[in-house]
Structure formats: structure tokens, C-alpha cells
Amino acid sequence: MMQKGENKTIVGIVSACGGGDWPPLLAVAAGLQQRGHGVAMICERSLVATVRRAGLAALCLPDELELGKIFNPAIRRLWQNHRQLDRNCPNPFTQWAELVKPVVAERVRRLSPCCFLSSLFGAGLARVLAAEFAVPWCLVNPGFYFGFRTTEEGSDDFSPLGYRMYRYWLSPVVLHSDLALHATDRLFDGNKRDLPPGNIYCGPLFWEASGAVPQAFFEPGHPWVLVSLSMAAQENDEQIVKAAVSALVKMELRVLVTVGRRHDRRMLKAVPENVLVCGYIPHSLVMPECRLVISHGGHGTVMKAIRYRTPLLLVPWGRDQPGVSRRARAMGVAGLVARTECNESSLAAAIATILDDGEIRKKLLQHSVRFGGEDSLDAACRAVQDMLG
Template sequence: MARFLFVVPPLVGHVNPAAGVAAELTARGHEVAWAGHEELLWQLAGPGALVFACGLPPGAPARPPGLKGPAALRFLWQDFLVPLADAMAPGVAAAIDAFAPHVVVADQQALAGGLLAEARGLPWVTSATTSAELADPLAGMPKVADWVGSLLDGLRSRIAGGRGTADPRFSPHGVLAFTTRELLGPAALPPRVHLVGPSLGSRPSTSDFAWDWLDPLRPTVLVSLGTANTEAGAGFLAAAAKAFARVEARAVLVDPGGVLGPVPPNVLVCPRVPQLPLLARVDAVLCHAGHNTVCEALWHGLPLVVAPIRDDQPVVAAQVVAAGAGVRLRFGRADADRIAAAVEEVLTEPSYRRAAETVAASFRAAGGSGAAAGHLEQLALESLARLRPGTS
């Protein structure tokens, strides 16, 4: 039996894949602990999860609307990733001391995990919940890459005593990437990247749902912009609701911020939904091209309409289109007419579903949480073998 410490940021889309892997490790008899945001982890990993609380940056600035390009990258690193690592570092260090893990699993956006694991001489694996970083987006921007490197050097000096040299986003011990070539495409990858496919473990139920509203004789589309786009998505959600007044389909529209007014009778508005069970009952997905939502839809062989908003979403949207599994809209220009036309296209043109089913088959063949757990077990065995008898 081995001990695994998962270090995750306070982001649903980053916790859920890790939770599937953690559940698989627990089922195999290993011990699992978490370092991160207590409330979110108990919600997503279960109330019995062993959680070491980590701090959040004080007075974190709100992301300015419409931020794109270099300005968005600057905000991500300077105002989110680095302050988050500084805030999480004491909790991660305390977790390592108290739990004594054999392996640390550190999310790409929880930089403190990789930095502190390396500084302590612990084997660690990167959890890459989106494929956007894998293709080295800074390869053509050397000055930006140098700037990111200087931020990491400063962070390493502050929280890890300057020890270590590895990029915390790409562990030399391995990277778990929750995708496959059929979606990722032919991009060159860093060494030791394991394409394990989506990790879709069971999740605690967080909402009731009116299952009787679904009509098996009419196609249904799930419309969701994720959990972090309420302000940016108000106009898009309103246009999507209007679009379904002219589409021969039903829509389940996720509106966590309660921004919508009256909607057509074939639209069901919910503040949240049980996404995985619902995906098994719908025919297509309209979303922001968040990596988790895209992969969960494709796991079910569902065609997509994607309207990326920011960050990695344009990259993921391009992968969907290149795979033939969906249609892309420009988020800022997606009015009711364009949304209606795109939804009708993916519902009526069978090639999109066939392509989605091809990606789904690759996901299942990759192994998901079971394959990820296997890689982690192997690393733990190597770690235990280096210990003297009786010290594990």
C-alpha cells in the first residue's frame, strides 16, 4: 500500500479528473490525501476525503472582461498562478510533513505541489487537465517564455528555498494527460506524457433534476458555459435560449448566475445539473470548449457546438473541429440565428456523431482513471523500493 497526495487548485474542472484517479487508487487499497480548498474538495471528492487546507490569495483581483492574448496570459500568471502558489505553499508543506506521501500528484495550475515535492526529493507527477499546455504555447514567444521562467524562479526561491530545477508544469517523473491522440491531434509532446483519456469517476450528487421533463422522442441539447463564466456568458445564454424557439429540439440550459428571464417552453433552465448522468440522456452539447465538458461529451459520443471564451478554450475548440466532432462559433458573434444553425447542423449531419464516437472509442481504449492509477502505482513501487525495509 502506498500514500498519494493530490495537490489541486480551487477549480472544479481541475479537481474532478483528479478525484476519479484518487477514487481508483483508494479502491486498490492505497491511501489518498488532498491539499487544496477544503470546501470544494469535500464537495467533489466526498465528505470523507482527507484534506489538508491550503490558503487562497488575499483580495485576488477579478479578471477583467474581454481579456485576451498576451494580457490574458499575463493575468493568468501574475495575478492567479503565482499568488495561488504562494498562498498554497504552507498548506502543501504541512500536508507533506503530516501525510508523508510516497508520490505527489500536482495539478499544472497548483505550482506549489511540484516545486515542494521536488525540493523534498519526492517523486511527483503532473496532472494536466487540459491539453493546451502540452503543445508548448510559448514556443514562438521566447521573451514571454523567459518572463514565465523568471516568475517560476522567484517562486521557487520563496517557497522551496531555491532547490530544484524542473518546470512544475512538466514533471520529469511523468505527466498524466486526460486526452488521446484522436482529440489532441499530432502535436509533439514533452517526454513521459501519458495520454490516459478522461478520468470520469463517480461524483457526489449536488443537484436534483427533473428527469421527467426529458422527451425520448425529441432530441435534447445540453447548454453549459461551465462554472466560471457567469458574467461573460449572460448574453450568450440569452441568445441560446432564444435560438431554441426555432429549433426542433429541447435544451437543458445551465444558468448558475440566474441571469435569464423568460425562456421558450422547450428550454429547461437549471442553476446546476448532474452532468455525467445527463450526458447519457442528451443528443448534443453546446458549450464554451472547456476541456472537461468537451471530453465528457465526447466520452458519450456526443457532437458539439463550441464557442470558446478564453484561456485554453480556443485550443480545445480547434481540436474538436479538427477531429470532425463539432462546429465552432465565435463567442462574441454567436447570436440566436448562428446558434440555431450550428445546433441544427450537428443534430442532423451524422458525420459529427460518427467522429465523436471515434474519439469516444479512443477514450475507452486509453483506460482513464485506471490507466492513470497504474502509472502512479508503478512510480510508488519504485519509490518504496528505494526505502529501507520497515520504513514504508
């Protein structure tokens, strides 16, 4: 095992652009540091405080090299030009890697890297730096396994744009990793047994920044429902909040809405008395007290809800969320409303059905107990240590 005394460093790469794809990476990075490895994270300014709260050193990129300043315009150009993303479209992840590499190479060299860790959105940079320093790299995939062996394989797991982004921008990069840790539950992902060599199901990986829960949440009253949007805002995803609140205010329930930093908290023209709208709150502090979670179908939110035995109503909005939501429903722990049906009446009917469904609670208990008997972080850290030799 590589120890601190050997002056070798595991270098992680994380970008805020990926939304929920970086907490599992921080979980592994912090776990490896706790096991005696030196770890430093290449990150953008917006994530420096978060990285440091995880107990990790931060190598901050210049503001002009934020991934979002390359990725977001690339997506906008496709929409503006009415062009479909295909294999001939410039890849913003590899473009970002080529821009960042010369800026960070000397700082990384001084750390004597023994390997690189990356989230999905950091994979392009991990690949070029691993090649530069002739060391292995490990991908921490925050969700289900995606492999495209046929033309249409996996298309129902993604939004139309998400499918093409994963197929043409992400998959060609991540398949070059020396190790890919899939931070999901094998049963959740259809109990696959034929992953390619170097791909491992380690189980769900949880990491949360600290945060406070408003005192109003603890006051006596009707049960709570959590309505949660993605950390990375998606186009018009506030419709989930508007439809959910419209449905829930007519029920004997209170509503806690949590949104990402890029969401406008004023999305509701008027906030009903039984609704509380907040920014970031650690879900582990509120999910155990909620009767239901209504969400966009982010993998991290779904895994936490299973862990805390909280029923789910999912409205998959984009990226890989259709695949996450489909798997949650197949596992028997969630109801599903299509994005095109996201309105007050559809959500009200689904909410009533789920709250009256004892089978969902039985399934949640079964899988939560199973989650509790597994040490996903230990499995992930041991896999990285085995890669190092």
C-alpha cells in the same frame, strides 16, 4: 508498489479556482486509493465535500488562503492597469504556494508523503512541497499538451490572455514535474508522438460528483439540447445561454441549461416553457438523452460528449477553449461559432447544420467505441505507481 501499510501518503492539491481542471485529478486520486494507496487532498473549503464524496481525506485550507483571492485580483489589476501579462508580472500560482507552504507543511509532514499530485492550478504548491520533502510530483493536466518551444507556438490554442497565462504563469512551473499526465485523447491532440520525457497521454479521465436530474427531464416531449457553461464563470459567458435559448425556443426542441455556482440562474429575463435552468447536474445522466450539446468548449464537456456520442456546438470563450474547440472540429465531432459571432442567428444556423449532419454522428460513434476500448484511469494510475518505483 507503495501500500497503506507502509504509512506513506500520496498528497493531492486541488483548487476550485481552476474550474474543470480538478475532476481528472480526483479521478486519479480516487483510483490510486482504490489500488491500496493512502491519499489525502489539500483543498479549499468549497471543495471539501466534493473531495470527501470521492472517498478521499481532505486537508482544508483557511479561507484567507483560497487561490481565487490571489489569482482573481491579479487578473483584475492587469485589466485595470491596461497591462499585458508578460514574464515580469508576479505569478499568483507561485505567490499562493509560498503563502500556503508554511501553513500546511507540518500537517503534510505527519502524513509522510511519498509524492504529490496536482491539477494545473495546484502545480506551484506541488513543486515547492515536493522540493521540501524531497519526493516526486505528478501533474494531472486536464486537457491537451501545451509546450512553448517557439515565441508564437500555441497562440491559436488560447484566448489572448489565456495564452499569456499558460505561457508565463503555468508553463514555467509545470515543466518541473517528474511526471505529467495529459488527460486527453492522443488523436484528439493531433496524434503527437514527440512529447518530452515524463509526459504521457493517459486518455480522458472522468469524475463526477453525484447529483439529481429534475423529473421534468424524463417527461415525454420533444428531444433535449444541453446548454452548459463552465464551472468557473467567465466574463459575459451567459451570452452563450441567451443566444442558444433564443435560437432553440423556435425549434421543436427542449433546452436543459446547466450553470456553475457563480453564475446567476436569473440570467434569462423570462424562462420559456420549453427551457429548464439548473445548477450542477452530472452530464453522464443527461448527455445520452440529448441530441446536441452547446458549450463554451471546456475539455471535460467535449470528452464526455464524444463518449456519449452527442454532437457538439462549441462557442470557445477563453483560456484553452479555442484549442479544445479547434481540435473537436478537426476530429469531425463538433461545429464551431466564434465568440464574436455568438448571437441568435449564427447559433440557429449552426444548430440546423449539425442536427442534419450524419457525418458527425458517424465520427462520434467511431471515437466513442475507441474510448470504450481504453482504460485511461488504469494507465494514469500505473504511470504514477511506476514513478514511485
